[in-house]
Amino acid sequence: MEKILVLDFGGQTCQLIARRIRDIGVYSEILPGDTKITDKIMEDVKGIILSGSPYSVYDKDSPHVDNRVFDIGVPVLGICYGAQQITHLNGGKVMPLDHREYGRARLHFDNSFDLFQNVPQEFISWMSHGDTIVELPELYKVCARSENNIIAAFKHKNLPIYGIQFHPEVTHCEYGTRILENFAINICGCRKEWTMQNYLDDVSQDIKKQVGDEDVLLLISGGVDSTVVAGILLKALPPAQVHLMYVDTGLMRKNETIEVEENLKRLGAKNLYIVNAEEKFLSALKGKEDPEEKRRIIGDLFIKIQQEEIEKRNVNASFLAQGTLYTDMIESGKGVGSKAKVIKSHHNVRSPLVEQKRRENKIIEPLSMLYKDEVRRLGRFIGISESVLERHPFPGPGLAVRILGEVTKEKCEILREADYIYINELKNRGLYNDIWQAFAVLLPVKSVGVTGDDRHYGYVLALRAVVSSDGMTADAYPFPMKDLLEISAMITNRVKSIGRVVYDVSSKPPATIEWE
Incomplete structure (x- = not known):
């Protein structure tokens, strides 16, 4: 079966790249980034993608691709660190940024760039890099720049070798799937055979x-x-x-x-x-x-x-x-x-x-x-x-990683009841299926409150709800305030040990979805 080979250099979204290619209908396979490229490995391979990495190309122990990748004739796409490798290994220059380019960034590109076919000339990309390409190798040309005037995409003038500094595989990148489809279908010539x-x-x-x-x-x-x-x-x-x-x-x-x-x-x-x-x-x-x-x-x-x-x-x-x-x-x-x-x-x-x-x-x-x-x-x-x-994900260690600090039977019972109220209310209000994962977290602190005319010292409970498609990136769910207030009141009224409820608005990254 025809396939796209994804070379893994340790980036957190490497498998996501392969998965996006499969979503397009093309089989993809992952191998370690420094794999020696042989004729056997290249059987049925129609294209190669070089993944991102937590390393810098100039680090002593940084992983590097086999140089044969650039000589075998199949299209190559470098993503983030992959693009920096293409630059570094072919005589270009990569340097650290004074200010890291991270998150959403607007791009502008030359409308003749085949990798961006059927993509608006300006779109929002997703960046995650501390290094930048400051000088391309000979025979390479700039095809897109970010709003900070940083090289965001390039191409070899004669060969099907491409580099992009952003991550088309994450859901936050506009037209990311279309860009990957352009590479797999239009440039590599793959057929949609994967189901x-x-x-x-x-x-x-x-x-x-x-x-x-x-x-x-x-x-x-x-x-x-x-x-x-x-x-x-x-x-x-x-x-x-x-x-x-x-x-x-x-x-x-x-x-x-x-x-x-x-x-x-x-x-x-x-x-x-x-x-x-x-x-x-x-x-x-x-x-x-x-x-x-x-x-x-x-x-x-x-x-x-x-x-x-x-x-x-x-x-x-x-x-x-x-x-x-x-x-x-x-x-x-x-x-x-x-x-x-x-x-x-x-x-x-x-x-x-x-x-x-x-x-x-x-x-x-x-x-x-x-x-x-x-x-x-x-x-x-x-x-x-x-x-x-349709059940939301639940961690293998269970409530133990949703109770911050020491785990006791009493805390488990408190959290179990609060979480039950929370999840049931999401279902009753028709919100559950709009959320990728929701849960409550019991914090290791207590807060003063008032119940009736008495002073009450109760636990603080954090509510978490995120929207995501794959768990690799996630945004806080934009709760209707009425629902959030009512759910909070129900929890503090019914679970006497809880005195205060807060809502976690952190995205992933930089936070993880679970607290521990």
């Missing part, structure tokens, strides 16, 4: 080949990701080979366990184990305040309890399946390349025992190349109900 059916077929075949007649255990949370994995496994394998284990950590949302059990039975699960482990998790978390330590404790305890329950129930499962998304992988520094930076650990990525399963090739992660909205599309394709697919 979700192809992806499901490939994943199912991989699972059958990897597993054979052995059993698979899936630690399931009941959220979108793990439920879709359960659906994939139950379609790819005989149900008797699939073991689903749900561990109630005591860090779940209200009524979570009941809903999970009902949903999994509807999918046709035959081997379903419900484990109540609240006391073990709360005991292990006692006195722990550091978010990374909390994540590590929860992840390791998940695996430990899993092993104990396997032995207790005589489950002979050689393979471990997980609902790991690519956002989990890259935020944990587990991207395709070796240059990704760690933002936060995920219990299903960095646990030592999970790493061991991965080294043994005994781990199955059929969603690890997908983003959240792609997972929902795949779930619809295999017949999972909308009530499950």
Whole structure:
């Protein structure tokens, strides 16, 4: 199948580039940025994209592309760091900016630029760079500049080699998908052959080949990701080979366990184990305040309890399946390349025992190349109900990373009830489906208030609601003030331990969606 090769230099949106290409209908594949380009690797490759990176091209340990990329004749598109590499490796000059160019920036370009075909001559791009291209190599020409008069796009005069300083893959960039489509379809000549059916077929075949007649255990949370994995496994394998284990950590949302059990039975699960482990998790978390330590404790305890329950129930499962998304992988520094930076650990990525399963090739992660909205599309394709697919994301460590500071049973109960009121009200008011993710966060501070004629000293609760398509970038949801005020009043009236409610208006970046 024809494909676009994306070379990963550690940028946080590398997989998003590949995903946007797939959305266009063209298969894309990611390899480490410094991969040696061979004839075998180039089979069926119609074009190459060089991703962004947290590095500078002149750093001692910065990753660089194989120079053969520029000689093999297929079109090349450098994005941000990728564009700077093209410049640096071909004799141009890249230097640090006095003021970093970040976020929305207006561009103006020459209307003859084929990469920007059917794009207005002025549009809003999305920048994220501290270095800039100050001098292009010989035989290259400037095709677009930013409002700050900085080179924003260029092209080789004779060869199909392009560079852009902005990120067309993020949703905030106007006409970004059209620019990538111009590259993949018009410049590279790819046909639109990639579908979700192809992806499901490939994943199912991989699972059958990897597993054979052995059993698979899936630690399931009941959220979108793990439920879709359960659906994939139950379609790819005989149900008797699939073991689903749900561990109630005591860090779940209200009524979570009941809903999970009902949903999994509807999918046709035959081997379903419900484990109540609240006391073990709360005991292990006692006195722990550091978010990374909390994540590590929860992840390791998940695996430990899993092993104990396997032995207790005589489950002979050689393979471990997980609902790991690519956002989990890259935020944990587990991207395709070796240059990704760690933002936060995920219990299903960095646990030592999970790493061991991965080294043994005994781990199955059929969603690890997908983003959240792609997972929902795949779930619809295999017949999972909308009530499950439209649930907002919920972190693996549960309420433990939404309770800042030490986690206690009392705090879990307070947050569980407040979050339940919040989410139910969003649904009642018709707002839930307009929001990509909403949740409440219990802060480790108390604030003075008044209840009746008495002075009250209660917890501060933060409400979070964001709009996004993939989780890599997000904006705060623009709440109608009436709804926000009424929901706040309902929470403080019904949850006596909460004395004050605030609303988080931070975007991602620079903030993450979750607080910990």
